[in-house]
Amino acid sequence: MRLQSRLSGDVPMAGNFLALTADARVRRDHVALLLLGLLFAIALAMPSALRAQAASPASVPSPTAPPAYILGPTDGIAVVVYGQSEFNVTTRIKSDGTIVMPLIGKVQAEGKTVITLADEITRRLVQGNFLKDPIVNIEVTEYASNYVRIIGKVGSQGLVPLDKSNRLLDVLLRSGWVQEAGNNNITLRRASGGDEQKINTEDLAAGKVPDVILQNGDIILVPEAEVVYLTGAVARPGTYPLKRDMTMSELLAMAGGVGPTGSSGKFGLKRGDAKEVNIDGSEKLQSGDVVRVKERMF
Incomplete structure (x- = not known):
């Protein structure tokens, strides 16, 4: 009886274990499918993101071209026609402003930039049926004319x-x-x-x-440095550089202010050959001005 009871009790336990194992496999397979789907979506998105990044102009800094140099007589230049070394020339612009190129002859160089000269040589090579689609580059080897x-x-x-x-x-x-x-x-x-x-x-x-x-x-x-001259009852009389739109008040600040006996509101200004005139602290100074801080009246 005890044996039968144990055997009869073992059957449901085994069934439960098998059911749990099957559920775990289902959940595992479901998670695996979700992961595969996520990886597939990422793989599809990456190429388009990379293409967008490569196409973005903001990722590539644009160089700033230097100001154009105007060619002139005695300048040295090197003309290179890529893949066509028989047209390459290193020369100096002649006194008449021209250079001589193989087959096409004289080309006006004076007054042109290296870009416009390269365009002219390209046009002549194509026009003369020497080359179909030439790539011409020119560099200045010696700046001598300007x-x-x-x-x-x-x-x-x-x-x-x-x-x-x-x-x-x-x-x-x-x-x-x-x-x-x-x-x-x-x-x-x-x-x-x-x-x-x-x-x-x-x-x-x-x-x-x-x-x-x-x-x-x-x-x-x-020009020489622009200066003003400060004299009279001031802490540090002398010569001072003239700054743009400098006033009498700014000059006094540079000189340490008026002296113990100086007047903070009475100044004399001598400009050029004119006679000295009275000014206040708001007067704008000019190069060569001679400014005098007057004594205070006690």
């Missing part, structure tokens, strides 16, 4: 060649110019004529105004 003249407060006055950079600030630095207080306003005379340009180098160096592209024959005048 110069500007710089005069005044710089380390090296005279002619400065316009090489790979023909920007005003670069030319100033190459000539030994040093930024100084009171020496901020330079004058540019264009070879092409027109009015003189007054340029504030303090704004130029700080990037507040766009740099100036120089041209062959331009003249740059760099």
